[in-house]
Amino acid sequence: MTTSAKGSSWQLQLLLLPCVLLIGALVVYPALYSIYLSLTNASLVGVAATHPRFVGMGNYMRLFTDGGFWHSLFVTFWFVLGSAVIGQFVLGLASALLLRRPLRFKNLFNSIILLPNAVPEVVAGYIWISMLAGGAHATLNRLLGTIGISSVSWLEQFPLIMIIVANTWRGIASAMILMTAGLSAVPPEVSEAARIDGASPRQIFRFITLPLIMPTIFLYMLVSTVTTISIFGFIYALTRGGPGNATEIISIYIYNQSFTTFQLGYGSAVAAVTLVISMAIGLVYVRVLKVEV
Amino acid sequence: MFRKIILTGIAMTSALAIASAQTKTIRIAEHRQARIDALKVVVPDIEKKYNVHIEVVEYPAPEKDYLTKLLTELGAGNAPDIFNVPHGPDVADVIAAGYVAPITTELKAWDGYSQLFDVGKAIATSKDGQIYALPAMLDVMQIYYRRDILEKAGISTEQPKTWAELLDRAKEIKTKTGAYGLLFPAGVAWGTGSFEEGFRLLIVGTSTPQIAADDGKLNVTGQGIKDAFGFYAQLINSDLMPIQPLLEPEPWVVPKYEMFPAGKLAATTGGSWGYIYDWGAQSKNPIPNVTQVVGTWDVPGEQGGKYALVDLNGPWLVNAKSPDVALAKKVMLELASVKADVAYAQNLGNIPGRADAAADPDFQKQTELVPILDALKKGSGTYLKTAEGFSAVAEGVGRATDALLRKKTDATGAQKILVDYVKEVLGNDAIK
Numbered sequence: 001m002t003t004s005a006k007g008s009s010w011q012l013q014l015l016l017l018p019c020v021l022l023i024g025a026l027v028v029y030p031a032l033y034s035i036y037l038s039l040t041n042a043s044l045v046g047v048a049a050t051h052p053r054f055v056g057m058g059n060y061m062r063l064f065t066d067g068g069f070w071h072s073l074f075v076t077f078w079f080v081l082g083s084a085v086i087g088q089f090v091l092g093l094a095s096a097l098l099l100r101r102p103l104r105f106k107n108l109f110n111s112i113i114l115l116p117n118a119v120p121e122v123v124a125g126y127i128w129i130s131m132l133a134g135g136a137h138a139t140l141n142r143l144l145g146t147i148g149i150s151s152v153s154w155l156e157q158f159p160l161i162m163i164i165v166a167n168t169w170r171g172i173a174s175a176m177i178l179m180t181a182g183l184s185a186v187p188p189e190v191s192e193a194a195r196i197d198g199a200s201p202r203q204i205f206r207f208i209t210l211p212l213i214m215p216t217i218f219l220y221m222l223v224s225t226v227t228t229i230s231i232f233g234f235i236y237a238l239t240r241g242g243p244g245n246a247t248e249i250i251s252i253y254i255y256n257q258s259f260t261t262f263q264l265g266y267g268s269a270v271a272a273v274t275l276v277i278s279m280a281i282g283l284v285y286v287r288v289l290k291v292e293v
Numbered sequence: 294m295f296r297k298i299i300l301t302g303i304a305m306t307s308a309l310a311i312a313s314a315q316t317k318t319i320r321i322a323e324h325r326q327a328r329i330d331a332l333k334v335v336v337p338d339i340e341k342k343y344n345v346h347i348e349v350v351e352y353p354a355p356e357k358d359y360l361t362k363l364l365t366e367l368g369a370g371n372a373p374d375i376f377n378v379p380h381g382p383d384v385a386d387v388i389a390a391g392y393v394a395p396i397t398t399e400l401k402a403w404d405g406y407s408q409l410f411d412v413g414k415a416i417a418t419s420k421d422g423q424i425y426a427l428p429a430m431l432d433v434m435q436i437y438y439r440r441d442i443l444e445k446a447g448i449s450t451e452q453p454k455t456w457a458e459l460l461d462r463a464k465e466i467k468t469k470t471g472a473y474g475l476l477f478p479a480g481v482a483w484g485t486g487s488f489e490e491g492f493r494l495l496i497v498g499t500s501t502p503q504i505a506a507d508d509g510k511l512n513v514t515g516q517g518i519k520d521a522f523g524f525y526a527q528l529i530n531s532d533l534m535p536i537q538p539l540l541e542p543e544p545w546v547v548p549k550y551e552m553f554p555a556g557k558l559a560a561t562t563g564g565s566w567g568y569i570y571d572w573g574a575q576s577k578n579p580i581p582n583v584t585q586v587v588g589t590w591d592v593p594g595e596q597g598g599k600y601a602l603v604d605l606n607g608p609w610l611v612n613a614k615s616p617d618v619a620l621a622k623k624v625m626l627e628l629a630s631v632k633a634d635v636a637y638a639q640n641l642g643n644i645p646g647r648a649d650a651a652a653d654p655d656f657q658k659q660t661e662l663v664p665i666l667d668a669l670k671k672g673s674g675t676y677l678k679t680a681e682g683f684s685a686v687a688e689g690v691g692r693a694t695d696a697l698l699r700k701k702t703d704a705t706g707a708q709k710i711l712v713d714y715v716k717e718v719l720g721n722d723a724i725k
Contacts, residue, residue: 044390045364046390047681049367049390049392129542134537134540153537156540242481243695260688262386264368
């Protein structure tokens with residue numbers, strides 16, 4: 001390495017230092033502290049609040065026999081699959097394809113799709129509560145009432161489906177933006193050549209467009225899966241994990257263990273396991289599927 | 294001239310700096326606008342008396358969120374000097390954590406001590422004999438019923454003598470008026486209120502009337518617990534209380550603030566605040582002539598007896614890690630002055646924790662509350678002893694009654710949910 005290259009490397013490291021320090025202080029240290037907490041019986045109340053006891057792997061052992069934890073993982077799986085992997089992706093891709101075409105009210109459609117992202121998550125949660133609440137005065141029931149359908153307690157009778165629908169609504173814009181970026185990278189002359197060769201629009205999409213945007217799709221899947229696993233505020237505002245524990249996704253389960261039952265140690269253990277699961281999913285996308293991100 | 298101005302400026306700045314250095318700041322945590330407004334009534338007097346600057350730290354309104362934020366700050370060591378917890382049963386858990394400084398000596402030496410009600414002192418005394426909580430305000434819990442609706446329908450307004458009689462009364466209301474007969478708060482969404490405003494009112498009238506045993510363990514396996522869940526099950530399964538609103542966020546809003554004023558719910562448990570905050574002067578949906586229209590029953594015992602349950606309301610505590618614990622204690626005692634008590638009574642409808650508040654002209658204007666305070670002066674009022682772990686019991690009751698609301702279990706199953714939850718949180722050893 002030449003002297004100027006060494007100097008340049010040193011300057012780069014110096015430039016990165018503030019970022020490294022911030023990540024260390026705000027991400028790495030809390031994560032390590034959380035892992036330490038997970039090995040204790042730390043609590044927000046009682047004797048364990050000021051004098052937490054080291055319990056080794058006790059919290060992790062308890063976790064594997066905790067039906068509530070497994071249930072929340074199960075709920076999270078369907079929530080991520082339904083809203084991020086299927087709902088947001090399919091509708092986001094469809095919106096991106098639709099909005100590539102010359103449309104009369106293109107800007108209006110764009111605004112409508114982007115609007116959910118502009119609403120704060122707690123406000124969005126309360127909007128959906130007023131939409132889906134039981135009783136004749138709720139928005140959806142009132143609309144259905146006009147065609148003679150009696151009131152349904154949507155959040156009571158179909159809670160998981162409803163949070164999937166709500167989260168799909170909220171995430172379409174992100175998916176659409178990413179898919180639009182992917183589609184714009186597809187050279188138009190490739191599609192044009194296929195069309196001249198007699199390929200139908202469906203065949204062009206299936207055999208040309210889709211393979212070419214596959215890296216974008218996998219990048220979206222990686223980002224949306226990991227971020228959907230960690231969603232909290234929107235669903236907490238909407239259902240608080242209820243009714244019962246029907247919508248208790250893993251982030252709400254962690255919150256409930258840590259701040260409703262005040263068991264910081266156990267909540268940290270659940271958080272640590274969730275982190276491992278998220279990392280494993282990320283590795284699957286990045287390594288097994290050979291995606292370059 | 295210019296030099297004079299500069300020198301004057303320096304002198305004034307120095308004087309201000311010295312004055313601000315001498316004035317200490319005490320931070321007081323409070324939540325809910327009505328409570329914050331009441332606190333601010335007495336802040337100027339306290340600042341003047343102790344030459345102290347008081348900063349009122351306003352917290353989010355829902356009690357559960359307030360408590361969570363407060364506990365997090367207490368754990369981190371940066372909580373305000375003085376704070377209150379929403380309900381008496383929270384006190385034992387906060388004390389056990391070591392967050393609170395004892396006030397036994399200061400309270401007993403305070404000139405207002407002799408005026409405090411004995412029931413308040415008894416509830417505030419911890420199992421180690423120390424007093425940590427200031428019993429400034431009290432809750433008095435009873436059953437509130439729509440006298441006008443019952444009389445119009447020819448239904449007795451006499452005090453029910455047993456649970457069976459209370460249930461029969463609720464059934465009669467449903468049959469004759471179509472209104473729901475009786476509400477006991479239940480479910481997870483109501484938070485600790487399912488325990489504080491509902492379940493414990495029943496427990497004191499059962500064969501196992503206390504949950505906290507003398508050895509500090511929790512008796513949640515008693516017959517009384519099962520019977521209380523059975524009472525809930527009968528109310529729910531007989532369609533005597535509204536269920537759907539209790540499963541939604543802020544479950545108290547529809548039954549308490551809409552159905553009861555509209556006469557669609559004829560009786561509900563509640564505290565003295567009902568006459569002021571829920572349906573009285575401070576209500577957004579007041580009931581005209583509320584004390585005439587709304588009557589009260591004590592909660593009957595399972596087989597007899599009657600109980601008006603008393604508890605500390607928002608008991609004040611001093612942060613053990615306050616930079617100036619001694620000053621914080623002095624300031625806190627002022628929060629139990631007659632003026633402070635009356636301000637809280639006017640805004641919220643809670644009952645002053647001291648007898649001499651009854652003579653205050655402003656309190657006398659609270660005609661709804663005067664008879665309740667008079668009853669306390671005569672020594673009425675039952676209370677549930679608390680112990681470390683009561684937060685878990687309250688949450689467990691919420692979960693158990695939630696399952697009852699959804700008709701997923703019966704009384705035995707509900708008790709199992711409670712026991713399993715308490716064991717999970719506190720360990721097997723915590724249960725008697």
